Amino acid sequence: MKFLSRFYIFIIFAILYAPIFVVILFSFNASGDLSSFSGFTLHWYSELFRDGQALIALKNSLIIAVTSSLFATIMGTFAAFSIAHSKNKYYQKTMKAVSNIPMMNPDIVTGVSMMLLFVGVASILGFKNSLGIWTMIIAHTTFNLPYVILSVLPKFKQMDKNLIEAALDLGCTPVQTFFKIEVPCILPGILSGLMMSFTLSLDDFVISHFVSHPDIQTLPLYIYNQTAHNVKFSMYALCTLIIVTIFLLLVAVNLMGSKKKKVPQTKKLTGGVSR
Amino acid sequence: MKKKLIELRNVCKSFDDEPVLSNIDLFITDKEFVTLLGPSGCGKTTTLRIIGGFETPDSGEVIFDGQSIADVPPYKRNVNTVFQKYALFPHLNVYENIAFGLRISKVKEDEIRRRVKEMLELVNLRGFERRNVTMLSGGQQQRVAIARALINHPKVLLLDEPLGALDLKLRKDMQNELKNIQHKTGITFIYVTHDQEEALSMSDTVVVMADGKIQQIGTPTDIYNEPINAFVADFIGESNIIDGVMLEDYKVKFAGQVFKCLDKGFDKNEPIDVVVRPEDVDVVKPEDGMLTGVVTSVTFKGVHYEIIVDIKGFKWMIQSTDYVAPEATIGLFIEPDAIHIMKKSEYSNMFGDYSTFSDEMDHLSDIVEEDE
Numbered sequence: 001m002k003f004l005s006r007f008y009i010f011i012i013f014a015i016l017y018a019p020i021f022v023v024i025l026f027s028f029n030a031s032g033d034l035s036s037f038s039g040f041t042l043h044w045y046s047e048l049f050r051d052g053q054a055l056i057a058l059k060n061s062l063i064i065a066v067t068s069s070l071f072a073t074i075m076g077t078f079a080a081f082s083i084a085h086s087k088n089k090y091y092q093k094t095m096k097a098v099s100n101i102p103m104m105n106p107d108i109v110t111g112v113s114m115m116l117l118f119v120g121v122a123s124i125l126g127f128k129n130s131l132g133i134w135t136m137i138i139a140h141t142t143f144n145l146p147y148v149i150l151s152v153l154p155k156f157k158q159m160d161k162n163l164i165e166a167a168l169d170l171g172c173t174p175v176q177t178f179f180k181i182e183v184p185c186i187l188p189g190i191l192s193g194l195m196m197s198f199t200l201s202l203d204d205f206v207i208s209h210f211v212s213h214p215d216i217q218t219l220p221l222y223i224y225n226q227t228a229h230n231v232k233f234s235m236y237a238l239c240t241l242i243i244v245t246i247f248l249l250l251v252a253v254n255l256m257g258s259k260k261k262k263v264p265q266t267k268k269l270t271g272g273v274s275r
Numbered sequence: 276m277k278k279k280l281i282e283l284r285n286v287c288k289s290f291d292d293e294p295v296l297s298n299i300d301l302f303i304t305d306k307e308f309v310t311l312l313g314p315s316g317c318g319k320t321t322t323l324r325i326i327g328g329f330e331t332p333d334s335g336e337v338i339f340d341g342q343s344i345a346d347v348p349p350y351k352r353n354v355n356t357v358f359q360k361y362a363l364f365p366h367l368n369v370y371e372n373i374a375f376g377l378r379i380s381k382v383k384e385d386e387i388r389r390r391v392k393e394m395l396e397l398v399n400l401r402g403f404e405r406r407n408v409t410m411l412s413g414g415q416q417q418r419v420a421i422a423r424a425l426i427n428h429p430k431v432l433l434l435d436e437p438l439g440a441l442d443l444k445l446r447k448d449m450q451n452e453l454k455n456i457q458h459k460t461g462i463t464f465i466y467v468t469h470d471q472e473e474a475l476s477m478s479d480t481v482v483v484m485a486d487g488k489i490q491q492i493g494t495p496t497d498i499y500n501e502p503i504n505a506f507v508a509d510f511i512g513e514s515n516i517i518d519g520v521m522l523e524d525y526k527v528k529f530a531g532q533v534f535k536c537l538d539k540g541f542d543k544n545e546p547i548d549v550v551v552r553p554e555d556v557d558v559v560k561p562e563d564g565m566l567t568g569v570v571t572s573v574t575f576k577g578v579h580y581e582i583i584v585d586i587k588g589f590k591w592m593i594q595s596t597d598y599v600a601p602e603a604t605i606g607l608f609i610e611p612d613a614i615h616i617m618k619k620s621e622y623s624n625m626f627g628d629y630s631t632f633s634d635e636m637d638h639l640s641d642i643v644e645e646d647e
Contacts, residue, residue, distance in 0.1 A: 163362050165349070166358055169327060169424075170424075171376055171427070173350055181364060
């Protein structure tokens with residue numbers, strides 16, 4: 001029975017990770033052919049780094065991911081603060097539901113509606129080029145916001161409300177209390193929201209596809225354009241790099257999350273009061 | 276007469292139309308140790324929070340050092356609080372927690388160092404500076420919380436059931452220590468508790484509260500020896516509360532007998548409540564007793580036996596160091612100064628005899644569970 005359950009889990013993970021392994025494997029394939037694996041090479045990686053367009057796409061992706069995740073984190077944290085500090089239970093529930101809906105919304109619907117909004121607003125304001133890097137940043141910030149709220153709000157809920165009163169009691173104004181007490185307490189939530197938005201922004205294709213200018217490509221858009229007709233092996237190398245980056249980010253998030261909890265177990269409690 | 280430091284005048288407060296405090300009038304003098312004592316939900320914590328500035332009264336005045344402070348936010352009040360669950364800042368170590376208030380008021384670094392050291396010595400936590408507060412024991416966290424509040428030299432320290440989460444032994448030690456700290460620092464302490472023993476042993480003044488009203492204010496001995504009504508008599512210590520009639524000055528009739536007592540000033544034949552403390556009753560032979568009854572149960576309590584005696588259907592509790600056998604008939608002897616007469620109140624018939632004792636104990640343990 002134990003063997004069966006282990007085997008079952010093995011199959012599940014094999015199915016989950018097979019595509020990733022294939023991409024990683026073929027990114028090192030010397031033959032340049034999907035039908036055979038003829039030897040190890042880093043050729044595709046060096047080709048990737050000589051590909052100017054890919055590097056520009058990478059730069060765009062990073063600019064958009066960093067700015068949009070920062071904007072989303074700041075806005076989302078304040079939104080979560082306002083929801084958590086409301087005394088009205090119905091308001092809290094409504095705001096939570098409202099902030100969750102965009103997450104459930106299919107990307108393609110979000111993408112199309114954002115494009116319409118940007119084009120519409122631009123034509124009202126009389127701009128010629130409605131879509132560009134700013135529309136992408138706005139779009140990415142928008143779809144990242146609910147994820148930040150989702151990861152920060154529980155931290156506000158978990159925080160001992162007495163801490164706020166204790167800070168006020170010790171002379172903090174409400175603003176000082178927010179920065180000196182509340183932010184440090186909810187920091188793990190803020191950081192995981194930040195990381196999550198960064199990765200979501202980095203790998204978004206559907207929404208970016210609708211709101212981007214043809215000249216401004218992000219990595220996913222570039223990969224799509226490169227692989228749609230004939231497959232370039234350097235794209236496998238690019239995918240592998242993205243996988244590794246995301247993996248490292250995830251590990252970092254998890255380490256940060258578990259660090260706090262592990263400390264009390266590793267250090268020994270030396271009780272007793274010196275008298 | 277000492278100076279009035281804090282005064283509450285006619286303070287009322289409701290939550291969701293449910294009155295929590297009604298017409299609270301209270302003054303607290305400088306350097307006093309005052310305890311607000313009462314069962315859960317009596318409004319004691321709300322009173323403390325009004326003084327701390329965390330709640331605003333619906334009506335009435337809060338006067339601090341001669342000035343009305345009803346609209347002053349907590350961070351501008353010269354008052355510090357020790358919270359029930361400590362509320363230490365988990366991201367700061369012991370030193371930084373204690374230094375917090377001084378840092379906010381921008382005190383110089385070397386003075387902070389000096390005063391934190393002084394505080395750590397006061398609360399017996401020398402050498403704990405760099406410790407993580409989440410790894411301290413309950414008693415140690417409590418000490419940090421006290422140091423964190425006292426370092427700001429407040430005029431008043433508010434303590435909201437600060438020892439509630441500690442075990443019995445530690446609680447006793449901390450009671451003594453708190454009392455010492457209060458003596459050393461000369462700061463007015465306002466202490467909230469539901470533990471009557473704690474209130475009696477620590478306070479200069481006890482304020483007994485129930486149902487959002489102050490029942491009695493007095494020294495611990497006054498409160499114990501001369502409870503004003505059946506609620507106070509029942510809440511503070513054990514007591515036999517019996518229906519009686521004041522025949523004339525110094526003469527009271529209860530349990531079918533006429534007794535001499537030391538009370539006067541009641542109307543002729545005025546119905547009253549009589550309090551007799553279990554330790555003030557002497558067990559004697561049936562023929563020598565002023566009252567006689569049958570022992571229904573005996574429980575060994577260490578220092579004494581707790582004896583329940585049925586006298587004409589009313590169960591008395593008696594504490595005696597001598598053993599009596601259950602089912603035995605015994606006599607009771609009550610000195611005139613052991614009898615305390617109280618006017619009838621809304622609480623008069625709420626506290627029956629000790630026939631419901633076991634139920635009452637169940638009820639008490641329920642309350643303890645709720646608190647946790």
